[in-house]
Amino acid sequence: MSEAKRPAMNWMDVLWLLFLAGLAALPPVLEIHKQLVLLAFGVVQLSEGWLLSKTPERGAAYIVLLKIALATLLIDHTGEVGINSSYSPIFYLPVVTAAEYFSPWATLLWTALASAAYCSYLYPALQEYEITTEGYGLLAIRILFFFLAAMVVNRFVVENRRQIKRYQELAETLAETNRRLEQAQEEARRSERLAALGQMSAGLAHEIRNPLGVIKGSAEMLHQKLGESNPLASELAGYISSETNRLSALVTRFLDFARPLHAELVPQEITTVLDRALNSVLRTHKDEEGLVRVERQYQANLPLVSLDESLCEQAFVNLIQNAYDAMGSGGGTLRVTAARANNANRNGVEVRVEDTGPGIPAELREQIFNPFVTTKKTGVGLGLSIVSRIIDGHHGTIRVESATDGSDQRGAGFVVFFPTGDEAAANLASYES
Ligand SMILES: Nc1ncnc2c1ncn2[C@@H]1O[C@H](COP(=O)(O)OP(=O)(O)OP(=O)(O)O)[C@@H](O)[C@H]1O
């Protein structure tokens, strides 16, 4: 049906009106019916845009039908015998309009209808006159020209529509490429930030670690030596020791984050690593067993992924741990899925870790991968930046989805993509070199 939309009024309409005015000025000038029909033509022409916007589905068909009816009326009032009216080319109007809005086949049908309307005047003519072979030939030529005009205009219009569609597709592709480029730039910026911070933290953590070891050793010795003789001092030495342990764990976390990543990528089943990470977090949350429902959805026959087993396990542990933290004592559902996916023309496996916690506010979503961003009382804010580095080391991508804003659905979802196949092998080579 009608594919093209037209503006309310354009310069072509003005030309049509001038053309109608010209016809009105030509004989028979005093024939009121002819002038009324021409006026009606003008009104239809001007309201074409309005009618199309009101009924986009059927508007074009109504317009063509109206024009055929008016053309038929016009030739009835402009000649002794309608079929001989010198105004017969008025049928070009509905024919060209149909060619403008319809497909080639529909245009042919509309042209046939217009021709039939014109030929309907054959019947009254035959009642009074006898039509010669030459007369029939003339009629056939007129009708053939209707078809010729319809096909020429329609071809042009169809070609035009095709071009517009191509430009639209091109614009969409460009927009998509642009979006991907921006995403890649954002990821690159994040990696750079992490690398710089990592170097600084590594130096600092290294320097802190040695004195910490000495403090811890001394506190333990004090604790042993004082024993029962000085309970208060012994208790204080115990605090020193336990707090040093906390500090030491923190420093180890810093070093995990800062240490240059040596990923040994070996093709393996990602679901095995996922299961191991899940079980390890589940073990530490034994008390909340009834509260959190765990759903695993792994697609069958997933391709092998080039992974560093322990790094990946660590990344998954961090994500799963965050999901547990988010759901807290209220409990909820933790859904872990793994499925084939295609990301920026790369085949791979997508792992999703989704929870039904409060989700992540939009303003925080950009920052959570930066180090030391945390909303937890006892959090360090390194978990996700470590995940991000590990995924970078696998040439994968990570993004966060959260549906807290707008929709009813709650919770956060982390989507990690790992490339597979040839791409993974090529990346592995470039990563090691
Ligand atoms: N599943 C989640 N649901 C809601 N918020 C989350 C989720 N995962 C992460 N966050 C938010 O992102 C922040 C950063 O997470 P990240 O794992 O980096 O640090 P952390 O968990 O606070 O500390 P840690 O270093 O111990 O992991 C969290 O403090 C939390 O606000």
Ligand SMILES: [Mg+2]
């Ligand atoms: Mg965390």
